[in-house]
Amino acid sequence: MAFVPPTLADVRAAAARIAAYATVTPVLRNDVLNASAGASLHFKCEHLQRGGAFKFRGACNAVWSLSEDEARRGVVTHSSGNHGAALALAAATRGIPAHIVVPEGAVAAKLANIERAGGILHRCAPTIAAREETCAEVQRETGATLVHPYADARVIAGQGTIILELLQQAPDLDAVITPVGGGGLISGCAIALRALAPGIELMGAEPAGADDAFQSLQRGERVTDVVPDTICDGLRATIGAPNFALLREHGVEVVTATDGETRAAMRSIWAELKQTVEPSSALVLAALMKHRERFRDKRVGLVLTGGNVDLDAVDLRAA
């Protein structure tokens, strides 16, 4: 099936579709962080979304886009965690089965989320090939619809609804920063922002240890051989082909930050903003701090994407 990128109308339709189920997440501000950044920061708190991550938006839009017939056979996806939990939660809102293929070694807190939401776990080896094969197997057996974590127009449109809310909650922004993993979030945000507020800069933040989108934009072609090595467990995916095309089309810049910079930003967010976010979220603040001069005195929206941290594993001690 050819990929047809969503439009602003699709993002708006997604917002209407998910309104009964998704949380309108708050935007938090903090004097101490503003002072240290030299900018006016607006944190969009998607870690307070249902399931603890923005992923519920895209998953919910996909689930409620299905026909009655399709819905009855359920949905299936492969996901290291947040999208899986989100799809399970979304499927539960429609009372349909969700099959979640998870690689060995996924974060315990995220697997617990999936099971709590009623998702059916299918474990597989931690390779892309094993994931896709297991997914295809489940599809053959159940007739479930694949809801890809990011290379899916319904998912992209759902993630773009964040921008509709953010523009209402924080008018007159100069820039928005989101993390980049597979690119579902940032491409949805690009579509909504370019249509509604083309003057607002959109920047993507990628872990230096999983900088395939950054490299892809530099080279002008999609780089798929980066072996991810980062604490940002939500951002280890390779940029999707349609997502990469959308980043290019909308002229989105991607910058990188190291795990050390992300860890310091995470500590600031926990300590000052008092929000328990996962490393993938903290990365946006790390990117902003690294490019502080560029954002001086600007009003910046930062999307905190998730808060599913393994509290047994986290180490926030100062370096």
Added chain:
Amino acid sequence: MAFVPPTLADVRAAAARIAAYATVTPVLRNDVLNASAGASLHFKCEHLQRGGAFKFRGACNAVWSLSEDEARRGVVTHSSGNHGAALALAAATRGIPAHIVVPEGAVAAKLANIERAGGILHRCAPTIAAREETCAEVQRETGATLVHPYADARVIAGQGTIILELLQQAPDLDAVITPVGGGGLISGCAIALRALAPGIELMGAEPAGADDAFQSLQRGERVTDVVPDTICDGLRATIGAPNFALLREHGVEVVTATDGETRAAMRSIWAELKQTVEPSSALVLAALMKHRERFRDKRVGLVLTGGNVDLDAVDLRAA
């Protein structure tokens, strides 16, 4: 000076006085915590108040209640941390000096808050006598006005403003639970609740290792010889004499929870509500969980009082 307890009118005046400076903190909800409590929980997020604790309300009301003459000479207090930082921040809003007497051994994150807000630190031995003596010395030298952390009508009225907001944000509550340390917060809440919504139960939560208010209510007289031993560093104070009188007058019940119970509740709040709260805040959820049967299917407001945690010291690993 005889203590004149504040009235609802004083609480309302405090709300008007602090409106330009204090944050209207959000109320957060969470499906997972609701399910595990079997109740509908409304978390009033005072850890998102300026300075990271509800204390800013009372301190700000006290600072802006001073005459021009009094204000010029500044304010002084003794505080293990959150009230000190709050008073320093409040004094800064009026451009006057704040002298903060802190006992040796106070939490590093809280001392940093005080200094960042421009407070002038005076260290003393960790005894009540040393604190009071050092305070009196500063008063003699500077003419500063003492703003007691809890046994002060202006402070009590300021803390009571939480209830004005909470009743707007979460109508039809059945009960409200707040922590009890010196009793400034709970007595302010009692005054506002009894006047505005006498049908709403108010419960105080105290650490089992610092249960002087609990013991005092049992015995019908103020117990002042409890040696605090608890991780709830914000709740080690002895219940104030006027605060105890107000608890008795308004028939407030106080229950206790152990540090183990508080630690488990803190882990839940960090993991599910995604809020970085200090142990003194988590205690309210611990108390609710301990008395779960009583709150079954009720709508309960829980005041999360502060989020100033020393991230180097915190240990959230499962027991």
